[in-house]
Each structure stands twice: as C-alpha cells, then as structure tokens.
Amino acid sequence: MTAKSKPRWLHRVLAAVTCLLFSSTPALWAQEPQERERPELPPLTAQVSPEQALAAIKRRAQKILEARRAARRVKFYGELSQVLGYETNPATASSHKGDTYFEEDAYAMLSKKLTPTVSWEGSYYGVYLQYLDYGDGDYTSHTFTPLKLKWQPGRMWRVESWLDYDLNYYPTAKDSGYRQFKTTSRIRQNLFGTAFHQLQYEFFERDYMTKNARDGAGNETFSDRVDARHRLRYKVGATVREALPLKNALFTVENDVYRNDSNDARNDFYDYDVWKITSAVNGSATKKLSFNGSFAFERKNYRERPVTGLVAPARYDDKYTLASGATYNLNKTWRAAAALNFDHLGSNESTGEYDNMKYSLTVTAQF
C-alpha cells in the first residue's frame, strides 16, 4: 500500500458508510416534512378569569419579545457533502482518459441581523477532491468569507457586498496552487414580485505562490505569477408558478464579461477577455424533488497567444457547457443529488480542443 493509496481507501470507506447509512434508513424516504407548529391559544372563555387571561397574554407577549431578541443573536448553518463522480476527460486533453473522483465538501455559515434591514454573514467553504489515478487534479480548497453585508431596504432592492479569501492547494501539481483575494458587490431590483434584474461586479487578485512569472523570452523572474481580473455580470430572471412539469420555476439569463491580466509575459498566455452567456432553469416537480438545467456559451479571446502555424490572429476558444441535475430532499437534514455536466471546447488551436463529461452523485447533510 503506497502513501497515496491510503486516502483513497478512506474515500471508499466513507462512500460505503454513506451508502450503508442511506440504504439502512428507509424511514427517511417516507418521512414527510414537518409542519411548523404554533402553540395553541389559552382558552379565553367565560370560565377563565380576566386575570388569568391577561396573565397568559402577557406571558406570550413576553415570550415573543424574548424570541425577537434571540433573532438578533448569531445564527449558524452548516452542510457536509460527499460526492462520488466520474469524468471522461479530467485532464481536458485531446486524448481522453476517464477517472473516478471523490470529493468532500464542508460549508459553515454564521449570520447576524445588525438592524432590521442590515445583516452580516461570515462563511467557510472547504473542498477536498481526489481522483483515483489523475493525481495532478487532486486539490484542497478553502474559501473564507469573513465579511458579507446585506442591505434589504424593502421589497424591491437588495444590496450585497462581500470579501472572499481563497486558498487552493494542489499536492501533486504544486504550480497550480494559489491564494486569492476577491471583492464582490451586487445590486438587485425585484420587479412585480416575480422578476428581477441584478448587476454584479467582482475583482480578484490571484497569487500563484509556487509559480514564478516569466518574461517575454520565457525566463523565470523572481516574482510570483499574479493574475488580476475585473468581472461584470448582468442577470435577469423570472419565476413562473406553473411551467409544466415544474412548479415555481426560476428562469435566468446572465451576461458576463471579464478581463484577465497576468504578469506572466511568456506569449501572454494568461491575458484574455471573456464574454459568457448562461441560461438556466430550476424548479420543483414535487415537494421533495427538484430539477435544474443550464446552458452556457463562453468566448475567450486571448490578446496575444499565438496559434500553431499562424502569425495572426491570436488564439480564441469557444466553450459550450450543458448541465442538468436533480435533487431529492429526503427530510430536513438529508438530501441526495445527481448531476450531469458536458463541456465542449472548440478553438482555432486544434490541439487545445476537448470534450469532457462529468457524472456525479452527492449526499448532503445540513444542520
């Protein structure tokens, strides 16, 4: 047994335990969602003295006041997921070689209402992914969002702003590891209660800690490779109560433009402009079962990157992504999901073209 195969055994054991847990708890599937209970009113009838009735009402009002105070306290939400997946081409290479992967996700969020219209959120999202054979794809990712502020002045406007810190570590392909500071601001306007449009701006600076930037001749400099990206997104959407076979379906279309600049000057591999359009639909078929689907097209125009055998123009890539999935809520704690994702990359650099299909099964516990 090699050092690398140990965690894979761990993954297998984890997956087996999860499957066992699900197969051995059929009651979970049958359990209906519990309805919120409301305490009964005290019997304020002729038999109850006014003093008793008043005392009961006072007690209740006091409880409500206490509950409102409690609502201002810090709240916690968490999720743990186990993913089992298969990719037909994880290396996104021209020659396909499929591989199975295991992924564990952890999400934890703290939130607090600062005023009736302003709230704070802080969160952590961790991903630990490992392929059976494709070791270069293994990675661990930590995303910390220490400060997210939401302002909700009424029914119509939603303003949000937050700061993310990402730390990605690739144990085998160390050059791909990075840390990243990202800031995002978003404003949304809800229209007629069922439609919205929103504008989002993002900026990040990504520092590849173990990869040096190169000069034009390809020689390594003493600085880390650093990428900076400005991104603008505009999204419109609407909910439709009945869009057979879905109920309460949400349709969205997002336009997305961004510019990536890197201090790596070798053929300007990492300097490009991207335009992307994504359309998506999500909705529920029953109380427990929901479906989602999306289609995205992305054009990536490299500013200088040469194409083999051509002097001009620079390289461009067209990427098409088709995704679909289903989620089944077993009860308030457990849910299971299946997803299918297909990527096709076309390019004027034929060696860069690829297809990749991902299948995944996810089991999530929320608390």
Add this chain to the structure above:
Amino acid sequence: MRLETRRLTVGLLVVGFGLLVGQRLEAQEQAAKTKKTPPPSPQELESEAPWMQPIPVPADPELEAQLYELQDALKAIHEQIVRRKRILADAQDETAKATLFAEIDSLRTERDEIESLLHQLVNEARASERTAIDEALANVRMLEWRREQLDRREEIIRDRQE
C-alpha cells in the same frame, strides 16, 4: 363717496352671507350631535379590528409566526372586551358595573401595548419582506456556487496546457 358706499354695501352683503351660511352649518352640526348613535354591535367591532389586516410576509419564518400569534392574542383580548361590554349593558348592580369598567380599562391597556408590539413587528416584517424571487434565488445559491467551483477547477487545468 359713492365708491365708499359701494364698498360698504358689498362688505355688508359678504358678512351677511357669511353669517347665514355659518348659522346653517351650525344648525346642521347641532342636529348631528343631538341625533343618538346606537352602540356598535360586536360584529361591527369585529369588522373594525385593525390587527386583522393582512400582514406582510417577512424573510424570517419565526417573525411571521410571531405576527400571527400576536394577532391571535389581540383577537382574544378583543373578544374579552366585547363580552364584558355585553354584560355591562345588562348589569344593574353598581359594584358589578364598576368591576366591569375596571376590567375593560385594564384589557384596553393590554390591547394597546400588544398592538404597539404588533406594529413594531409589522414594520420589521415590511422591511424584510421576501418575494418569490428571493425564495427562488436562495434555493439555487449552493447550486450556483458548485457551478462556479467546477468552472474554477476546469480553468486551472486548462491553464496548464500552454
């Protein structure tokens, strides 16, 4: 002189007209005051209950439940007041009447306090009102996060192919 006389005549006419209209209005007001209004029936009281208006749907389900609870509490107090008023109408004993008056006053004070609390909570609910869009977007939040995660993963792998 003629001009002054005209002004004086017009002025007198205006004042006279004003007095006539004023008298008429006063007479109407007096008539309205002397007309006896019947006491409101319990049904009327019920229909005028201000807390029975529909409440906004807040983002917080706990707050929503509390709003309904307060509405129920107010309804209960209101029923108690109406019941005592009915007893009061038939009561002959002065001591019993005094007790009933005291109870009604006490109930009214409680009602006002709870109504004030309800108004505060309604304002809070209005500020955090949630639309169908908010609900739908909250449902797809994790899904979008996962898609972004896949995009980032794919971007890093693609970057390696120079």
